[in-house]
Amino acid sequence: MxxxxxxxxxxxxxxxxxxxxxxxxxxxxxxxxxxxxxxxxxxxxxxxxxxxxxxxxxxxxxxxxxxxxxxxxxxxxxxxxxxxxxxxxxxxxRQRVISLQEVRVLGRQPVQLPEDTRPSLIAVEPRQVKYRAGAVEDVLRTLQALPGVLAVSDFSSQLVIRGSTPDQNLILIDGFEVFNPYRLYGLVSMYNPETVADIQLLTGGFPAQYGDRLSAVLDVTNRSGDRERPLRAHVAASIVNANTVLEGRLPFWEGSWLVSSRRTYYDLIAGPIVRALKLVEGDVALPNFGDLQLKLTLSPHRQHTVSFLTIANRDNTELTAGPERPRPDSISLFDESYNVLVGATWLWQPRPGVSARLLLSAYSNHGTSSFGGEGGSELVLGREDPTLEEFRRLRDSLQRRGLEVPQLFRVEGAGGFAFRRYGALWEATWEASPRQTLQWGIGVDWIRNELRLRLEIDPRLKALQASNPNIPRLPESYTVSVEYPRVGVYVQDRIRLTSALTLLPGLRWDYFGFLRRGVVSPRFSLSYALWSTTTLRAAWGLYFQSPGYEKLLDRQLFLDFTHPRARGLKPEAASHVVLGIERRFSPEWLLRLEGYSKRFWNLIVQERLPGTVWVTSLTPGEDPRKPESWTPPVPVPGDSLTVIPVNGATGEAYGVELLLQKFFTPELPVYGWVSYSLAWAYRQQNGIRYPFSYDRRHVVNLVLGWRISSRLELNVTWTYGTGFPWTEPLGIKPRIVVEQDSSGNPRARIDTDWRGVSFVVDRGGLENLNRGRLPDYHRLDLRVTTYTTWFGKQWSLYLDVVNLYNRANILAITYRVNPETLAIEPNPIRMLPILPTFGVTVQL
Missing domain, CATH: 2.60.40.10 (Immunoglobulins)
Structure with a gap:
């Protein structure tokens, strides 16, 4: 009707x-x-x-x-x-040089057409990335302040979108998929804010053009070089990194070139400091990265445009704790990884209304690491922040008394990985009539994954792990090499039934060679222009995601896909339902209200198998600190996690998001947005429903910029979110160490030290997972930028302060048992304190 x-x-x-x-x-x-x-x-x-x-x-x-x-x-x-x-x-x-003082484009987002049926589309102006307070000029961190998007922590640029894990986001640059867009262990991303031209984030209901992901799509486009000048330079530097961009025109085929290079120098500044403090010894390379990006754009014919993109980067860390370190814990670490992307794009427009493009790419993410060390001094000694000198005095005292000397938990390991993808994508668009546009495409990828891992874990640390059945498992030795194809075919038809109503039905077929399965994903979206300034949008679709070793880095979870029981795996699946309304009150004000509902099934998790756990009980009336007060450990049936992957979980996520956005105008030079999200996210395993790890009920984001004058600009970001779920302890129990006797049979004993029985915190099982909450999160960031002209060049200088009022936001809580009172003592792990940085940018 x-x-x-x-x-x-x-x-x-x-x-x-x-x-x-x-x-x-x-x-x-x-x-x-x-x-x-x-x-x-x-x-x-x-x-x-x-x-x-x-x-x-x-x-x-x-x-x-x-x-x-x-x-x-x-x-x-x-x-x-x-x-x-x-x-x-x-x-x-006509192309021109951008003035650093020009702000007419600041805060101005591209207008989404009423006939654009995509809901949940957020387009971010690249200049907002550079000037948003607290984002350290990073694309992914800027997106974390948008509705429906959460940050894992202050230390990570990963995106948690509408109740999904970070591995369920499709990350593209110039149309090429990348597996690992992060640098410095997730602290920043691969995107250079000085070369980005367009940023589009689809937080749900995305069309059939995109596949092999359940949650969202981030599509970032790099700009081409300056075609008006033979050479142009742009240099930016802060206390933590330097960024240089060179660009210009080519003398043939109306072409242009652009080269950019970034390097952090934490290691150059902080390295000598930590060596002087004797925190480390020998050569040290604190976490650092450098990257190089090159883009060539050529137009050999009016109907043809060709571009080439190359991105290469290296992350590196090397350090060894020095003998005069303040704490007894020590670490030795070497870690090196590389990301390399080479891609070519050919755009062909034979006539108006008809276009096609071909994308060819090769991508590699590979690295090696080795580590070792001793830790757990707080658990072993039973007090907060013990010093190395205290530990040495205790060790000497126990040796003189003939008692057992406490040993820290020791871990050693090494590993390497190589995730490679070779791909080709052909897409075509045909405007069949003024009211109908067909788009179709086919993509083929060949993926090769290699992974090796070796771990040596202290038996007492294994006992700690066994005491919590919800801790993900890791193998002690693992080597794998697999390769397989991935194929995707899609067609979608944009139909304007009337001037107000537009439909976009689509169909996608994917073949996942890793599973040897094909899946069909129907998608549908519509937009209806209620008035010229008000648009209603809705979408529904099915989405599938294949497993793969390249996705495990984002999940921080190990799965053994070579296990025989993994052969029957199905792709993870989700359905999206999105309904939203958008009203543009004027060219500078936009209001959007959107609701969504997502269902997940066939989610891949570590299999929880019936196994054996060892238990002991306290003799009534006896001192729990004495080993003889406890009965000998006996095996009883209990669940334990394995590294075997199974389709063992389902889930749901639903919520409402409100966005009010102000665009820049000379009359009122204030821009930014305020957003509010009300959301729920759950998972279910073995018949037990529990909150998703990043279930955050309420989120408020305030992002504002104010052009005070032609020489001064102020930016403010304030974020508030209710606490993430957390698993709270139920009590304490003796730590039971399982060893093998001379016959190879398991033998369990209660672990002890010079004080008596060693205790661990009892976190319970799946029924207690995520039943508590961390404290609420809130943070205020401030950035002040000033513009000037020196020596005929344009300069900008800024001061950026993260966490202005020094809020002690909690990342996690560890627990230890007080050896004297046997009370559980929490130890909150805090995120970033107040952190000022400053930098300068100059155009040459």
Whole structure:
């Protein structure tokens, strides 16, 4: 019935409207996508698609179209629209040097077309990445302040989106998939804020174009080099890193080039300090990374554009604890990893309304590591922050008395990995009519994974692990090498039934060679323009994700996919239902309300098998500190985790998100957004339903920028979130160490030290998982930027303060048993304290 109503409402509008079809190119004739097209005096607009094309449905009359894109001079054209007719226009934009003091584009997001059916789409202006307070000029950290997006912690740039794990996000750069977009163990991402041109995040309900992920899509596009000048330089430096960008035009094929390089120097600054304090010995390389990016863009023919992208980076850490360190705990670590991406894109536009592109790529993420050390001094000694000198005095005292000397927990290990992907993707778009656009594509990837691991774990540490059945397991030795194909085919059809109603049905087929299974994913979305400034959007779809070793890094979970029982695995699956409404009150104000519901099934987890646990009981009335007060350990049935992967979990996530956004205008130079999210996320295993590890009920984000004057800018970010779930202790129990006797049979004993029985904290089983909550999280970040001109060059200087009021946010809580009182003492692990940084940027 509602279809009939929609048709009746829209028929009078059709008779009074006309169509404007256009294309935006630069002076070299290369199409420009992401160009903001504004219609004056209506105040509405659109954005050019890949290929530079755009379409507008406007009432009859005369209008001026204005095209704007960062790095280009505005283009304008006047057009007269006649009812029922189509007018064609062409715009040319001239490239120019961007002034550091120019802020007219700050806070201005591209307008999402009413006929764009994608809900949950958030497009971020690259300049917001650079100036958002507390984001350390990082793309992923900027996205963590958007509705529906959570940060794992202050130390990670991973994205948790609408109740899904980080491995369930598809990460793209220039259309190429990357497995590991993180640097410095997740502290920052691979995206260079100085070279990013477009950032689009789909937090749910994404179309059939994207596959092999359950949750969200992040699609980032790097810009091309400056085509107007032979050479242009941009240098930025802060107290932690340096960033250099060189770019210019090529003397042939209307081409351009861009080279960027980044390097952190934590190791150069902090390395001598920690050596002087004798915290480490020998050569040391604190966590550091360097990367190099190259992009070439060529237009050998008016219908053809070719681009080449290369990204290479290296992460490195080397350190060994020195003999004069303040604590008894020690570590020796070597870790080195590389990310290399080589890609080529060919865009072909034989005629208006028809385009195709071919993407070829090779990607490698590989590395090696070795580590060793001793730890657990607080658990062994039973008090907070023991010093190395205290430990030595205790050891000497016990030796003189002939008592057993306590030993710290020792762990050693080594490993390596290599995740490689070779891919080809062909996509085509055909505008069959003014009201119908077909898009289809086929992608083929060949994936090769290699992994090796060796661990030597202290038996007492194994006992601690065995005392908590919810701790994920690791093998002590593992080597694997697998390779397999992955194929994806999709088709989607954008249909404008009326000027107000647009449908996007789509169908996707994926073949996962790792599982030797194919799956079909239907998708559907629609948009309905209630008024010219108000759009309703909805989406439904099925989504599948294949397992793979390359996804385990994001999950921080080990699974043995070579186990015979893994042959029957099914791909993980989810369904999305999204409904939202968006209203643009004026060119500077936007309000969006969106609700979502997600269901998960066939989630892959470590199998929980019936096994044996060892228990002991206290003799009534006896001193629990004495070993003889406890009965000998006996085996009883109990569950334990294994590394065997099974489709053993389901889940659900649902919520409501509200976003109010203010765009920059000269009249009111304040921009940013405020958002609120109300969300629930759960998982279920073995018939037990429990909160998802990142279930955060309430989240408020306030992100504001204020252009105080032409020389001064202020940015503020404030985030509040209720606490993540946490597993609280139920009590204490003796630590039971299981060893093998001379016949190879297991033998259990109660672990003791010079004080008597050693105790561990009892966390319970699955029924107690995530039943508690960490304290609420909130943090205020501040950034002040000033602009000036020195020696004829444009400069900007900034001060960025993370956690301005020094809130002690809690990452986790460890527990130890007081050996005197046998009370459980919590030890909160805090996240970032107040942290000021400063930096400078200059354009040469």
């Amino acid at each position: 509602w279809w009939v109503v929609a048709l009746l409402v829209s028929c009078p509008l059709l008779a009074q409207q006309g169509t404007v079809v256009g294309v935006v190119r630069d002076t070299a004739g290369i199409p420009l996508s992401g160009v903001s097209i504004r219609v004056e005096p209506l105040g509405v607009g659109t954005v050019s698609r890949p290929g530079g094309e755009f379409r507008l449905e406007l009432p009859a009359g005369s209008y001026r179209l204005e095209a704007r894109l960062l790095g280009y001079e505005p283009g304008r054209v006047t057009v007269r629209v006649e009812a029922g007719k189509t007018q064609r226009v062409a715009l040319r934009l």
